[in-house]
Structures are given as C-alpha cells and as structure tokens.
Amino acid sequence: MAGDLPNVLLLGPPSVFKSYEREFSEKFYFLKPWESSIPLRQFLSTHAGSVKAAFCSASSRVTTGVLQNLPELRFIVTSSVGVDHIDLHECKRRGVKVANAGSIFSEDVADAAVGLLIDVLRRISAANRFVKAGLWHENGGYPLGHKLGGKRVGIIGMGSIGLDVAKRLNAFGCIISYTSRNEKPHVKFPFCPNIQELAAKSEILVICCALTDQTRHMIDKSVMLALGRDGIIVNIARGAIVNEKDLVECLLQQEIAGVGLDVFENEPNVPEELLELDNVVMTPHHAVMTEQSLRDLYELVVRNLDAFFSNKPLMFEVTRV
Amino acid sequence: MAGDLPNVLLLGPPSVFKSYEREFSEKFYFLKPWESSIPLRQFLSTHAGSVKAAFCSASSRVTTGVLQNLPELRFIVTSSVGVDHIDLHECKRRGVKVANAGSIFSEDVADAAVGLLIDVLRRISAANRFVKAGLWHENGGYPLGHKLGGKRVGIIGMGSIGLDVAKRLNAFGCIISYTSRNEKPHVKFPFCPNIQELAAKSEILVICCALTDQTRHMIDKSVMLALGRDGIIVNIARGAIVNEKDLVECLLQQEIAGVGLDVFENEPNVPEELLELDNVVMTPHHAVMTEQSLRDLYELVVRNLDAFFSNKPLMFEVTRV
Numbered sequence: 001m002a003g004d005l006p007n008v009l010l011l012g013p014p015s016v017f018k019s020y021e022r023e024f025s026e027k028f029y030f031l032k033p034w035e036s037s038i039p040l041r042q043f044l045s046t047h048a049g050s051v052k053a054a055f056c057s058a059s060s061r062v063t064t065g066v067l068q069n070l071p072e073l074r075f076i077v078t079s080s081v082g083v084d085h086i087d088l089h090e091c092k093r094r095g096v097k098v099a100n101a102g103s104i105f106s107e108d109v110a111d112a113a114v115g116l117l118i119d120v121l122r123r124i125s126a127a128n129r130f131v132k133a134g135l136w137h138e139n140g141g142y143p144l145g146h147k148l149g150g151k152r153v154g155i156i157g158m159g160s161i162g163l164d165v166a167k168r169l170n171a172f173g174c175i176i177s178y179t180s181r182n183e184k185p186h187v188k189f190p191f192c193p194n195i196q197e198l199a200a201k202s203e204i205l206v207i208c209c210a211l212t213d214q215t216r217h218m219i220d221k222s223v224m225l226a227l228g229r230d231g232i233i234v235n236i237a238r239g240a241i242v243n244e245k246d247l248v249e250c251l252l253q254q255e256i257a258g259v260g261l262d263v264f265e266n267e268p269n270v271p272e273e274l275l276e277l278d279n280v281v282m283t284p285h286h287a288v289m290t291e292q293s294l295r296d297l298y299e300l301v302v303r304n305l306d307a308f309f310s311n312k313p314l315m316f317e318v319t320r321v
Numbered sequence: 322m323a324g325d326l327p328n329v330l331l332l333g334p335p336s337v338f339k340s341y342e343r344e345f346s347e348k349f350y351f352l353k354p355w356e357s358s359i360p361l362r363q364f365l366s367t368h369a370g371s372v373k374a375a376f377c378s379a380s381s382r383v384t385t386g387v388l389q390n391l392p393e394l395r396f397i398v399t400s401s402v403g404v405d406h407i408d409l410h411e412c413k414r415r416g417v418k419v420a421n422a423g424s425i426f427s428e429d430v431a432d433a434a435v436g437l438l439i440d441v442l443r444r445i446s447a448a449n450r451f452v453k454a455g456l457w458h459e460n461g462g463y464p465l466g467h468k469l470g471g472k473r474v475g476i477i478g479m480g481s482i483g484l485d486v487a488k489r490l491n492a493f494g495c496i497i498s499y500t501s502r503n504e505k506p507h508v509k510f511p512f513c514p515n516i517q518e519l520a521a522k523s524e525i526l527v528i529c530c531a532l533t534d535q536t537r538h539m540i541d542k543s544v545m546l547a548l549g550r551d552g553i554i555v556n557i558a559r560g561a562i563v564n565e566k567d568l569v570e571c572l573l574q575q576e577i578a579g580v581g582l583d584v585f586e587n588e589p590n591v592p593e594e595l596l597e598l599d600n601v602v603m604t605p606h607h608a609v610m611t612e613q614s615l616r617d618l619y620e621l622v623v624r625n626l627d628a629f630f631s632n633k634p635l636m637f638e639v640t641r642v
Contacts, residue, residue: 015462107470111493115445118436122611125446127604132596136589136605141336147613149428171492172432268457275453283448284457290443292468 005029006309007050009070014057014079015289020298027302030055044069053077053308055301059267062086067094075308077301081105081161081288082238084211088321099304102316103160104296105288110164112287113206113236116260117169119281120232121146126278146230149173154202156195156219157209157237158184165206177201180209195219199226204234211238221246224256231256236287239264248273251280262287326350327630328371330391335378335400336610341619348623351376365390374398374629376622380588383407388415396629398622402426402482402609403559405532409642420625423637424481425617426609431485433608434527434557437581438490440602441553442467447599467551470494475523477516477540478530478558479505486527498522501530516540520547525555532559542567545577552577557608560585569594572601583608 010017010030017024024030031051033043044051044066051070056062058080067073067090076086077099091098119125122145130142153169155162155178166176166189176189179198183191192198195218199205205227209215219233220243227233233256235242244265250256251274258279264270267285274280300315307314331338331351338345345351352372354364365372365387372391377383379401388394388411397407398420412419440446443466451463474490476483476499487497487510497510500519504512513519516539520526526548530536540554541564548554554577556563565586571577572595579600585591588606595601621636628635 107494108468111439111469112443112445114493115436115439115443118432119440119445119449122433122436122604122607124433124436124440124602124604125449127607128440128446128602129450131591131603131605134596136591140589142605142607142610144610144612144615145607147429147611148432150613168489168492171489172435173428268461270452270457275455281445281449282452283443283445284452284463286443286448286463286466289463289465290468291465292471294465 006053006305007031007047008305009033009044009047009051009054009073011054011056011060011062012079014055016079016294016297016301017055019294023298024302028305041065041069048072053305055079055305056085058082058085060085062091064090067091067096075099075305075314077304077308079297079301081109082211083318084238088318092321097308097314098318099314099316100318101288101297101300104300105293106160106164108290108293109161109208109236109287110168112262112283113161113165113208113234113260114168114172116236116262116281116283117204117206117232117234118148120234120258120260120279121148121151123278125281129278150175151203152177152201153204153206154178154192154198155189156180156198156205156207156241157215158187158189159208159210161236162206162208163187165208169206174204195223196226199223199231200228202227203230204232207233207235207237207241209237209241211240215241217241217243219243219247221250221255224250227256229255229257232258232260234260236262239267244271247271251277327374327626328352328368329626330354330365330368330372330375330394332375332377332381332383333400335376337400337615337618337622338376340615344619345623349626362386362390369393374626376400376626377406379403379406381406383412385411388412388417396420396626396635398625398629400618400622402430403532404639405559405561409639413642418629418635419639420635420637421639422609422618422621425621426614427481427485429611429614430482430529430557430608431489433583433604434482434486434529434555434581435489435493437557437583437602437604438525438527438553438555439469441555441579441581441600442469442472444599446602450599471496472525473498473523474525474527475499475513475519476510477501477519477526477528477562478536479508479510480529480531482557483527483529484508486529490527495525516544517547520544520552521549523548524551525553528554528556528558528562530558530562532561536562538562538564540564540568542571542576545571548577550576550578553579553581555581557583560588565592568592572598 008028053075158178158180329349374396479501
C-alpha cells in the first residue's frame with residue numbers, strides 16, 4: 001500500500017499497463033514481482049496478506065500454484081478476451097472473481113479477421129512484396145486471386161467477435177453459417193452443430209471461439225481435409241484451437257489453399273515451415289491492437305478495479321468455468 | 322477472315338485473351354499485330370478494309386493515329402473499366418462504338434480497396450514481414466494499428482465501385498461521404514461537391530473515379546494537406562488521378578499517414594521512394610484480378626462481340642465522351 005491507493009498485483013505486465021503506466025499508477029499501487037530480486041513464489045507469499053486483486057495478460061498463467069500463494073485474492077482482471085491462462089475452476093473454488101476484456105476488442109478483431117482473409121484470397125501481402133522487390137517491372141503478370149463474394153464461410157464460435165465477422169462478411173456477399181456450443185436464437189445465420197459438417201460445406205473457416213478443453217486442437221487434419229484444397233482458414237482466436245502440426249502438413253501438401261493467422265500454439269514461436277509460404281499471412285497476435293482499443297481497455301480495467309474495491313458490479317465478469 | 326469467323330483486331334493483348342485464347346479463337350479470328358514482322362501502322366493499313374471490331378486492354382492506347390488507319394472500324398471492346406486509353410471524341414466523330422467491362426469488376430475492386438485499407442490501418446503486410454523475418458521472437462512488441470470503425474471515409478467517384486466500397490465500409494461502422502460529378506439521388510450517403518472540403522472532413526480517401534481531364538492530378542498536395550497527418554489514401558482507380566510526385570513528398574514528410582495503391586502513373590514503374598515504406602502497401606494493378614472475374618470478363622467480351630456482329634444491343638456501351 002502506498003498512500004491510500006489500493007494494492008494490485010501485476011502479472012506480466014499487460015501491454016496496456018506499459019502504455020498507461022502513469023495513469024494506472026495514479027489510481028492503484030501495483031506490486032511488480034518482475035522488479036523484485038526474489039523468486040515469484042516467495043514474492044507472492046511475502047505480499048499474500050495484502051493482495052486482494054490482480055491484473056494480468058494472456059501471457060501470465062494463473063495456475064493453482066499461483067492461487068495457493070494468494071489466499072486473500074478475490075479478483076483477477078485480465079487484459080485479454082480469452083481466459084484460458086487462468087484456472088477458472090480453482091478461482092471458483094476459492095471465491096476469486098474473474099473479469100476479462102469482454103467485447104471491447106470485437107470490432108478490431110473482426111476487422112483484422114476480414115483483413116487477413118482478403119489478404120490471403122487476394123494475395124495482398126505477397127503482391128506488395130512482389131512490387132516492392134521490383135518484380136512487376138521484370139516479370140509482368142502476377143497470379144490471380146480469388147473472389148470473396150459468394151464464398152461459403154463457416155464461423156466457429158458465434159460470440160461478439162464471430163457476430164462482428166459475420167456482419168462484415170455478409171456485406172461482401174459471403175454466405176455465412178456457424179457452429180457454436182449452442183444455437184444462438186438471436187443469430188439469423190444457419191447453425192451447424194458439427195465442425196466436420198461445417199468444414200465440408202464451407203470454403204472458408206474463421207475461428208472465433210474460446211480455447212477450452214473442448215476446442216483445443218479441434219481444427220485438425222480431418223477438419224482441414226473436409227474443408228478441402230481450395231479452403232482457407234483464418235484464426236484470430238487462440239493458436240491451440242488449431243493442431244499446428246496438422247496445419248503445416250496440410251499447407252505443405254496443398255490440402256488447403258491458404259491461411260491467415262494472428263495466433264499460434266507457442267507464441268512468439270511460429271512454425272518455420274510457414275515462413276516461406278506466400279499463401280500464409282501472419283500477424284503477431286495483434287488483432288486486438290489498435291490505439292483506440294488500448295484506450296478503451298485502460299478505461300475498462302480501471303473501471304473494474306474501482307468496482308471491485310468499492311463492491312460494485314463488475315463489467316464482463318466471466319461466469320462460465 | 323479464317324473460315325466463317327468474323328475478324329477482330331487484337332491490341333495488347335488483354336490478359337483475359339491469354340487466359341481464354343482457345344475459347345476466344347473458336348468464335349472469332351483475331352488479327353495479332355505483335356506476331357507480325359511489319360510495323361503496327363503498316364499492319365493496320367494492310368488489314369484496314371477487314372477490321373470492323375477491335376479488342377484491347379487498358380495498356381493499348383487507341384489514339385487518333387490508330388483510328389485513322391482503321392476507316393472501317395465500328396466497335397472497340399476494352400477489357401478494362403477505365404476508357405482513358407481510348408480517344409472517345411475521335412471514336413464518336415468516326416461512329417465507333419465503345420464498350421468497357423462495366424460493373425463486372427466492381428465487387429472485386431471494392432474488396433481489394435477494403436483489403437488495402439485494412440492492411441494500411443492495421444499494418445498487416447508489414448506485420449507479416451515482421452513475423453516472417455523472425456523479429457517477433459527477437460523484438461517482442463509490434464506497433465499498434467488504427468481502428469477502422471468510426472473513421473470518416475470520403476469516397477471519390479460514386480459509380481458501381483464507389484457504391485460497393487461504401488456498402489462494405491458501412492458494415493465496418495465507417496462514416497461515409499462522397500464526391501462525384503453530380504449528386505446521386507439513389508445514394509443515401511452525404512454528397513460533398515468539393516474535393517478539398519471532402520478531404521478536410523475525412524480521415525480516409527478512397528479513389529474510385531474515372532481518369533478524365535477533370536480528374537487528372539486531382540489528388541494533389543493541397544488535397545493531401547487538407548486530409549492531414551493521420552490521413553490514408555487508397556487508390557484502386559487510375560494512377561494519374563493522384564499527383565504521384567506530391568504523394569511521394571507528402572509520405573516522406575509525413576504529411577499523410579499511409580497509402581494503399583493498386584495503380585500508378587507510369588505502370589509498371591513505381592516511385593522508388595515508396596519501396597522501403599512500411600506505411601505504403603502496393604499491388605500490381607491487380608484489384609480486378611480474380612479467376613471468377615476473368616471468367617465473367619471473357620463471357621462479357623464474347624457477348625459484346627457477338628452483339629456487335631449481329632447488330633444487337635451492347636452491354637456497358639460507353640456513351641460519355
């Protein structure tokens with residue numbers, strides 16, 4: 001505790017903290033284990049009595065081990081949409097509430113998904129490289145791309161991101177269907193309960209679901225084969241939803257036509273085989289990252305920490321386990 | 322004339338001819354000046370009596386000089402949307418009808434415009450390069466992009482391409498206005514008669530108009546300064562609508578934030594200063610180019626040549642001069 005500011009344990013730290021450190025630090029006193037010379041576990045037990053709230057990013061794992069060292073912890077706010085890095089069962093057992101970034105990134109992520117898809121279909125990054133290398137002048141023609149309009153797109157996960165992707169691709173004349181844990185009564189697009197079936201009837205798959213035990217490696221070779229040789233996959237959700245080994249194999253054997261990937265199984269490591277492929281467009285887990293959404297995130301995190309410390313309702317509390 | 326097939330003078334030749342040469346050649350007998358050893362003018366006067374129809378691309382200039390050599394010519398079909406390579410006044414004077422590709426590329430061009438815009442705003446090509454060069458692992462963070470939603474977009478030229486761009490960007494939550502020769506009663510977006518004013522109130526300009534004497538170099542330094550330092554320009558129309566010298570200067574002096582360019586003043590030459598800039602995304606005059614649209618174009622050209630030779634109404638006849 002510094003002055004009258006409430007203590008918040010900072011894990012990571014999230015990139016929004018780096019951008020808004022001054023503003024954050026006017027409102028809360030942050031405990032920063034990485035600035036301490038003592039090991040994390042010891043740091044946590046030293047501060048155990050004073051830590052009621054923690055702020056983390058998707059890259060900090062909040063495991064049973066971490067939670068055991070923080071018996072007074074009652075609230076975790078994460079800067080991410082995904083909560084697969086947090087042991088939600090253990091949090092529930094211990095009475096630790098969790099809040100995520102909710103839907104504040106949905107539009108940015110949906111924009112990035114559409115951008116990656118057009119890039120793969122129309123070969124924009126590869127064409128840009130072609131022009132910048134001076135090859136237009138020497139080589140003349142450039143391979144044709146593929147039309148987006150009329151394509152059958154299967155959206156995997158129809159939360160706020162999936163819905164924003166669907167709205168956008170609908171305006172391009174795509175034919176949308178989706179799969180999700182359950183059919184969503186408010187969604188007008190056709191529901192398909194089975195991922196194999198969705199892949200078989202789609203030319204494009206856009207992965208927008210959460211990473212859970214059920215979705216881990218859900219997009220495997222059998223799904224890719226069902227999608228077929230002209231198929232394109234865009235993943236802006238979590239890397240591990242795709243079996244990356246199968247993905248590399250299918251790309252190298254031209255079992256699918258291309259991919260747009262913002263996320264990877266083992267970030268920041270990217271399968272080496274993908275680095276040379278023109279039909280693979282990759283961004284560094286960046287689909288949420290705009291200046292505007294970072295500002296919105298800063299405001300949301302402050303609002304949630306304020307709400308927690310004053311016993312008010314949280315925004316985007318994660319209730320599923 | 323070979324057999325009973327009608328003669329068509331082929332200029333260029335258009336890339337659709339190369340892709341569908343066999344199919345085209347079953348329906349028409351094409352005169353190919355570039356396969357002849359004699360100079361073009363002599364080739365033209367040799368065949369002058371038999372040439373009633375010509376088929377060209379945007380890269381073949383049909384000047385008064387060319388037309389003078391073809392007194393029997395009555396029809397030119399171009400594979401392009403733009404007709405700035407054809408002397409329309411001289412055609413009218415000589416009773417030569419002209420047909421272009423009409424709106425068949427509109428969706429593809431609009432898709433490419435949106436793709437280029439998202440690429441520039443969200444730095445997709447540059448991020449892809451970053452990941453592929455292995456820099457994510459070494460450098461960690463990557464600069465933030467900018468949100469598309471809520472951006473004020475000025476569309477220059479509200480023909481079928483402009484309208485398709487507007488429909489798409491509307492679904493992303495952009496605020497659209499447009500300029501055009503005249504206000505379009507069927508368009509719901511606000512009209513702005515003046516390009517300077519449109520630039521001043523926009524954060525993004527998308528150029529979708531034809532190249533004419535009025536639009537040549539219309540997007541010059543004064544327009545770019547009115548657009549401002551955060552401004553982005555996308556050009557999928559014709560290179561010469563932009564003053565490329567001014568554009569290079571404004572980019573180097575950071576008077577505008579970025580550009581997405583599919584077209585250039587002097588194709589395939591691209592200003593050398595642009596090759597190294599990450600905020601410049603370039604494609605090789607490729608916005609119309611998908612396999613699907615090439616097929617549609619083939620069918621349209623055949624339909625128009627058939628219509629001409631059987632005195633039936635043309636599709637997409639160009640009536641303005």
